[in-house]
Amino acid sequence: MKKIMAKKFKCLFCSEKLYKNKYLSHLKDNHRHNYNSLLKEILKLNNAGYTIKEIENHIPLPEGLISVQLKYLSKNKKNYNIREPLKVDSWAPENFALEATTVWSFPERGKWATHNGKYRGNWSPYIPRNIILRYSEENDTVLDQFLGSGTTLIETKLLKRRGIGVDINSETVKLSKENLRFNKNKEYQPIIYNADARNLNFISDNSIDLICTHPPYANIIKYSKNINGDLSHLNIDKFIIEIRKVAEESFRVLKNNRYCAILIGDTRKDKHIIPLGFKVMEEFLNAGFVLKETIIKEQHNCKATGFWYNKSLQYNFLLIAHEYLFVFRKNCNY
Numbered sequence: 001m002k003k004i005m006a007k008k009f010k011c012l013f014c015s016e017k018l019y020k021n022k023y024l025s026h027l028k029d030n031h032r033h034n035y036n037s038l039l040k041e042i043l044k045l046n047n048a049g050y051t052i053k054e055i056e057n058h059i060p061l062p063e064g065l066i067s068v069q070l071k072y073l074s075k076n077k078k079n080y081n082i083r084e085p086l087k088v089d090s091w092a093p094e095n096f097a098l099e100a101t102t103v104w105s106f107p108e109r110g111k112w113a114t115h116n117g118k119y120r121g122n123w124s125p126y127i128p129r130n131i132i133l134r135y136s137e138e139n140d141t142v143l144d145q146f147l148g149s150g151t152t153l154i155e156t157k158l159l160k161r162r163g164i165g166v167d168i169n170s171e172t173v174k175l176s177k178e179n180l181r182f183n184k185n186k187e188y189q190p191i192i193y194n195a196d197a198r199n200l201n202f203i204s205d206n207s208i209d210l211i212c213t214h215p216p217y218a219n220i221i222k223y224s225k226n227i228n229g230d231l232s233h234l235n236i237d238k239f240i241i242e243i244r245k246v247a248e249e250s251f252r253v254l255k256n257n258r259y260c261a262i263l264i265g266d267t268r269k270d271k272h273i274i275p276l277g278f279k280v281m282e283e284f285l286n287a288g289f290v291l292k293e294t295i296i297k298e299q300h301n302c303k304a305t306g307f308w309y310n311k312s313l314q315y316n317f318l319l320i321a322h323e324y325l326f327v328f329r330k331n332c333n334y
């Protein structure tokens with residue numbers, strides 16, 4: 001009869017060979033300081049949403065000991081600020097089909113994964129999902145430089161693209177990181193910067209495969225009280241000057257022949273339309289882009305009933321119920 005020999009494992013810190021059941025107590029007794037740093041590292045990866053398998057790839061403890069450590073950490077929640085990944089009921093929309101016309105309408109805004117629609121002025125996840133699937137491939141790098149609550153990056157992670165997000169507001173950056181704390185495709189965890197869309201100097205030229213973004217519509221909705229550089233504090237004329245810089249940066253970072261999709265709406269002043277959408281489109285054309293598609297996106301938060309219905313008749317104007325989704329292509333032959 002063969003004798004089954006229990007395997008021994010080398011200590012991470014002193015190379016002593018140990019049985020698995022003695023391993024942790026050896027660390028605690030002989031390498032207290034290193035052991036504490038190890039716990040902190042496990043905690044950090046766990047709180048960022050890594051699975052046990054992925055944590056094991058980062059921290060070479062004998063198999064099974066990471067989950068022992070995590071159980072220990074969650075029992076001692078008070079001392080260690082352990083957080084479970086967000087609970088998710090469904091990972092994808094039901095009966096999803098790509099849009100095929102220039103009119104898009106999503107009466108149900110979409111609440112799969114961690115999408116929740118709470119952030120004011122967020123966009124329906126159906127929009128980035130359509131854009132990402134149509135204009136990029138798995139492993140491509142996708143940028144949203146007006147990140148907000150992270151809708152685009154939730155989709156890049158679900159769809160296995162490398163997401164990069166930028167927002168001027170540090171609170172918003174925190175919120176989007178929170179919304180991205182779910183346990184799926186962790187190797188596609190996006191990178192997020194608290195920075196200004198007009199200056200993406202941390203992104204190199206011709207490096208992005210797709211831009212998919214939703215800027216503020218001048219000062220129609222203000223996103224912060226007084227953050228320097230927040231474009232939602234600018235009137236239309238100043239906004240257009242600044243959006244030109246956004247268009248130029250977009251053009252610089254995008255690879256040639258790739259797409260840049262921007263959602264933008266119009267507004268009304270003194271009973272007349274201000275064509276903010278077309279003005280923004282023009283700035284992107286001036287920056288060198290060509291126009292691939294103009295999509296009309298129906299707005300569902302517009303209330304054409306009661307008070308507003310009567311106003312529309314009384315003052316003879318129509319309620320704006322659409323936005324533009326422009327899809328540009330970088331096309332330069334140098």
Ligand SMILES: C[S@@+](CC[C@H](N)C(=O)[O-])C[C@H]1O[C@@H](n2cnc3c(N)ncnc32)[C@H](O)[C@@H]1O
Pocket residue numbers: 119121122123124145146147148149150151152166167168169172195196197198213214215216217223229230231232
């Ligand atoms: C329309 S919201 C984006 C919403 C996002 N699509 C979502 O689903 O949550 C516009 C965002 O642009 C941000 N923003 C304003 N000025 C900016 C700037 N100069 N650079 C980067 N982000 C900016 C605001 O903080 C706000 O979060």
Ligand SMILES: [Zn+2]
Pocket residue numbers: 011012013014015016026030031
């Ligand atoms: Zn040791």
